[in-house]
Amino acid sequence: MQRYSVITEKNPREIVLLRGQGCRYRRCAFCDYHQDASCDEHANLKINTEALNQVTGKYGTLEVVNSGSFCELDSSTMKAIIATCKAKDIATVHFECHWLYRRFIPALRESFAQVGTQVKMKIGVETFNATYREEIMKKGIKESDPAKIAQGFNECCLLFGLPGQSYESMMEDIETGLKHFGRICVNIMVENNAPLQPDEEVRQIFADKIYPLYKDNPRVDILLHNTDFGVGD
Template identity: 40%
Template sequence: MDRYSKITNKNQREIVLLKGYPCVWGKCRFCDYIDDNSRDLEAMRALNQEVLSHITGEFGVLEIINSGSCFELPKETLEDIRTIVQKKKIQKLFFEAHWIYRNRLDEMRRFFGIPIVYKTGAETFDYDFRENYLNKHASFKDAEELSQYFDSPCLMVGIKGQTKEMIRYDIDCLKRYFKLGTLNVFTDNTTDVKRDESLVRWFLEEYRWLEDDPSIEVLYENTDFGVGD
């Protein structure tokens, strides 16, 4: 399991994959990576401290991810991150949080005292597909409402049941309402959600230009950021 990496193309930053408590929702139909969690505080903190020790601060920007939301990281790990932020002169953080935490985002901003870019797994702006098929439990009505809370949505493309029109709509909303975003090309896993190969081929051709868009990061594999397994 790789837990430290550097992103050197778009939005240069260091990134670490830490271990936290179980995801507060944990019922998304497509997700099988929430098992990277623990309830053993001492073990989590020891692992997280080792991962954090690799941070150099060379970009002044750090992204912290875990198999859930940043609010599920142990308090002790958050304190360790704050120490690293101050020691390495980190000027901006990237965190991820579920829609459930939308009214708590400023807690982290006050705790760290530096700007935070909040990512969130929106998956799609098609409400019916997101809630009734993917079981995301993120009840925002549209992209505009989501943009009132979060800075950078993560969307998925290439799932059986999606359509070209849905993907076009998602990317249009992403460009219209957000300055940053991530597109994850779906990869089959242990869940019953499956990849649509023809839709993926269409997306890769139709939206090849996104590779040159500095505001959008496209992940062709789950590990393209250099962390994970």
Template identity: 40%
Template sequence: MIRYSVIKEKNPREIVLLKGFSCAYGKCAFCNYILDNTNDEEEMKKVNFEALSRVTGEYGVLEVINSGSVFELNSVTLERIRKICKEKNIKILYFEAYFGYLNRLNEIREYFSEQEVRFAFGLETFDNDYRTKVLKKKFILNERVLEKLKSEYQMCLLMICTKGQTKEQILNDIEKGMENFKELVISVFVNNGTEIERDEELVAWFLTEIYPKYKEKQNIEILIDNKDFGVYVQ
């Protein structure tokens, strides 16, 4: 279990993996991060304060992730993040927020008014059928929704190389992600005990034919392994 790391390439920043309450949705077929949730606020405080104590402010940028959304962090954790940001002169702050919180993001921006808050969200794929029926992440993307997402979120998270996906779908996801969002994080799926399985043929194709074309692009981060950012629960 690693809860603090430093990302030094492309978009240098510190990153912490914190504990939160249960994910508001919690039904994604591929997610085992919800196992990190807790309703014990003392445990949450202990774990989160320890991780945040390691923040140095080296780059002035901090990414905060948890097994859900920023809205599932308790108040003392949010207060500690704000204090750390002030003490360490953090100028840019990243949080994750599920689609269902789309209309509440300004609450976080206002709370962290001294930082530029950038939001990330897990779209996983632009393919509505695959997202809703296979991945069981049940929100529908259309032009109106996409325009709203583009205006509210800085970073889009995609997941690739799962069984049932196609090469065409993956290429389309990457192209649409680049067209619509300022930052893109592409994660090659790693088997994690859930019902979703990794497609090794797609992985081999992606690594040999596609990865070299995108790995140097400044606004795209590609996680070949889910530990590549240095924080993980597995």
């Protein structure tokens, strides 16, 4: 499993894939990421320290992903992340958080502010069509107003390539995301072991008609494969 990588294009940054206790929500119909998890805090810290030790601070920006939300990382790992940010002069650290845990974000921002690091928080919204998101994707965001969803978050993930999505729906999601968030990350659905599986025709519409419009936009990351950031397997 590759747990450290460097993203050199758009918002250049180092990225680490850390292991935590695992996603507690685990209901998203498209997701099987929560398999990279363990309740063994000591073993998690060993793996995570190896990844964090590779961080150089070359861009002053670090992204931390962990197959779940930041608050599912052990406290010992979080201390190691803070220590790494301090030692390597990381000005900005990015984390991910499910909507359910948004009340824990201010305390995290405060912890990192003490070492001079700003936190950018990303939420997996997947789509702003609340009916599709909750009835099909089972995402668990009980709010339909994009402005209210964005409160307390800086960035969002969108998920395309699923049955029922269209050129119009994907374009609307991207433009809504760009209106309410500083940056967006578009993930293209790939086959996995989850109940909801990709629709090849929708994936092709994205590749042919939408990808060319946004591929050079510095506020839009696009992952055609979920290992495009260089971490994972």
